[in-house]
Amino acid sequence: MKAARILSPILVVLMALGLWEALVRLWQVPAFVLPAPSAIWRALLEDYASLLVSAWMTLRISITAFVLAVAGGVSLAVLFSQSRAVEMALFPLAVILQVTPIVAIAPLIVIWAGIDNPNRALLLMAWIAAFFPVLSNMTLGLRAADHGLLDLYRLYGASRWQVLTQIRLPSALPYLLSAMKISGGLSLIGAVVAEFVAGSGASMGLAWRIMESGNRLQIAKMFAALLLLSLLGIAIFFCLSALESLLLRRWHESRLEQGS
Amino acid sequence: MLTIENLGKVFPGGTAALAGVSMQMAQGEIVSLLGPSGCGKSTLLRIAAGLIAPSSGRVEWTPPLEKGGIGVVFQDPTLMPWANSRRNVETPLRIAGVGARERHARAMEMLTLVGLENFSEAYPRTLSGGMKMRVSIARALVTRPPVLLLDEPFAALDEITRQQLNDDLLEICGKARLSVLFVTHSAAEAVYLSERILMMRARPGAIVNEIRINAPARRAEGFRHSPQFAAYCGQISTALRAAAA
Numbered sequence: 001m002k003a004a005r006i007l008s009p010i011l012v013v014l015m016a017l018g019l020w021e022a023l024v025r026l027w028q029v030p031a032f033v034l035p036a037p038s039a040i041w042r043a044l045l046e047d048y049a050s051l052l053v054s055a056w057m058t059l060r061i062s063i064t065a066f067v068l069a070v071a072g073g074v075s076l077a078v079l080f081s082q083s084r085a086v087e088m089a090l091f092p093l094a095v096i097l098q099v100t101p102i103v104a105i106a107p108l109i110v111i112w113a114g115i116d117n118p119n120r121a122l123l124l125m126a127w128i129a130a131f132f133p134v135l136s137n138m139t140l141g142l143r144a145a146d147h148g149l150l151d152l153y154r155l156y157g158a159s160r161w162q163v164l165t166q167i168r169l170p171s172a173l174p175y176l177l178s179a180m181k182i183s184g185g186l187s188l189i190g191a192v193v194a195e196f197v198a199g200s201g202a203s204m205g206l207a208w209r210i211m212e213s214g215n216r217l218q219i220a221k222m223f224a225a226l227l228l229l230s231l232l233g234i235a236i237f238f239c240l241s242a243l244e245s246l247l248l249r250r251w252h253e254s255r256l257e258q259g260s
Numbered sequence: 261m262l263t264i265e266n267l268g269k270v271f272p273g274g275t276a277a278l279a280g281v282s283m284q285m286a287q288g289e290i291v292s293l294l295g296p297s298g299c300g301k302s303t304l305l306r307i308a309a310g311l312i313a314p315s316s317g318r319v320e321w322t323p324p325l326e327k328g329g330i331g332v333v334f335q336d337p338t339l340m341p342w343a344n345s346r347r348n349v350e351t352p353l354r355i356a357g358v359g360a361r362e363r364h365a366r367a368m369e370m371l372t373l374v375g376l377e378n379f380s381e382a383y384p385r386t387l388s389g390g391m392k393m394r395v396s397i398a399r400a401l402v403t404r405p406p407v408l409l410l411d412e413p414f415a416a417l418d419e420i421t422r423q424q425l426n427d428d429l430l431e432i433c434g435k436a437r438l439s440v441l442f443v444t445h446s447a448a449e450a451v452y453l454s455e456r457i458l459m460m461r462a463r464p465g466a467i468v469n470e471i472r473i474n475a476p477a478r479r480a481e482g483f484r485h486s487p488q489f490a491a492y493c494g495q496i497s498t499a500l501r502a503a504a505a
């Protein structure tokens with residue numbers, strides 16, 4: 001059962017790759033339109049040094065932005081939960097930040113934040129992309145605490161701090177973890193989009209590799225960079241899913257069918 | 261022990277949940293509040309517990325209530341799903357700042373009292389409804405309060421479990437000489453548990469009748485099947501119907 005769940009997608013991917021390879025050879029598709037998987041693999045081996053450096057740079061920006069988004073989103077949500085006035089004043093600003101397309105404000109950010117330090121602009125854009133899901137889910141989670149438990153804590157004269165740490169934060173944990181799975185992916189997307197907008201030479205992440213090889217019609221290398229990018233995304237998602245299982249395994253309803 | 265005088269409660273929005281409610285409860289007494297759903301039983305209990313403020317009237321505890329001087333069991337077990345039974349039972353002590361060692365010992369003592377000493381490390385989702393309710397009762401008792409308030413605690417349980425818990429509750433309360441205010445909508449449960457039944461009717465919630473049950477506080481074996489029990493239940497059903505009309 002568990003083996004099937006891992007093996008069947010792998011099998012599907014392998015079959016798709018085989019078909020791809022066969023069709024490219026059969027129809028003799030030019031390499032600058034669609035390279036065969038074998039050509040992509042060769043490009044990856046040839047350029048792995050520079051590609052890995054770029055992947056590491058993109059990953060570093062994503063992770064930094066993600067960590068800052070989680071820290072900022074959680075802190076702000078906690079602040080909101082303590083003061084309705086602060087929430088009413090600030091939440092609309094957060095929404096505006098969220099609904100404005102990141103690509104549209106990117107040039108501004110590059111000018112303001114990135115003039116002397118391009119990476120700072122990338123970081124800021126990745127952060128904006130990742131921040132809102134954390135803030136909004138965490139706000140919801142802190143508010144979703146069981147009213148019976150809140151009554152109980154009031155009955156025993158608990159302090160606000162006790163209510164926050166012993167009820168609200170644990171209640172919000174499942175909400176936070178599912179927001180983190182979304183934000184992890186968004187921070188990567190944000191970092192890549194930012195790099196595209198910031199333009200060539202400003203930084204040398206995977207997006208830059210993609211643009212560069214696109215300009216030089218090295219489509220195989222472009223695919224290799226894309227492959228690394230999706231591997232990064234998958235790795236981020238799996239790490240966060242594993243964290244979620246680890247933290248919720250023993251008590252949360254969503255883990256029920258996996259036994260106790 | 262508890263004196264309530266001319267109590268009224270109007271919720272914001274205008275629902276008059278209670279009007280002119282007066283009642284008393286003596287030390288060591290078990291009193292049931294019986295009435296159809298929506299008649300204000302929970303509201304009365306929550307006001308008595310100090311969880312919500314009355315709109316008018318007076319609530320007085322003598323001696324005055326201290327923190328942890330009252331145990332409350334709600335209709336749902338309201339356990340923290342992320343904590344095992346023992347840590348759930350420890351909650352009131354943790355709030356009061358009691359040290360870990362004593363917290364642990366007292367929680368185990370209470371779990372033993374409710375017959376769950378072997379489930380101290382179990383998480384709520386692995387427990388049955390009846391067991392969860394036992395944890396909730398253990399938690400209400402862990403501060404050794406002189407008063408216990410219960411709001412339809414067994415309404416969601418099956419009949420057998422419910423009778424078992426009724427018996428256990430009587431035994432625990434008898435041993436500890438607890439004063440108990442027990443909210444229920446079941447006439448049989450009220451007769452079985454209490455010395456006095458206060459009957460309520462709705463819109464606005466008010467106490468319309470008081471019935472004393474003359475049976476030994478420790479119910480004799482087979483009380484549930486005695487003609488006396490059946491007679492009380494019959495009398496109360498009739499009175500309830502009259503009150504609702």
Ligand SMILES: Nc1ncnc2c1ncn2[C@@H]1O[C@H](COP(=O)(O)OP(=O)(O)O)[C@@H](O)[C@H]1O
Pocket residue numbers: 271272273275276277295296297298299300301302303304
């Ligand atoms: N927080 C509240 N706000 C407004 N109305 C309420 C609230 N709580 C209870 N009520 C109303 O007060 C009445 C009595 O409710 P309740 O005390 O829960 O009844 P019972 O416990 O006997 O079923 C009901 O009509 C209910 O709708």
Ligand SMILES: [Mg+2]
Pocket residue numbers: 301302303411412
């Ligand atoms: Mg009720």
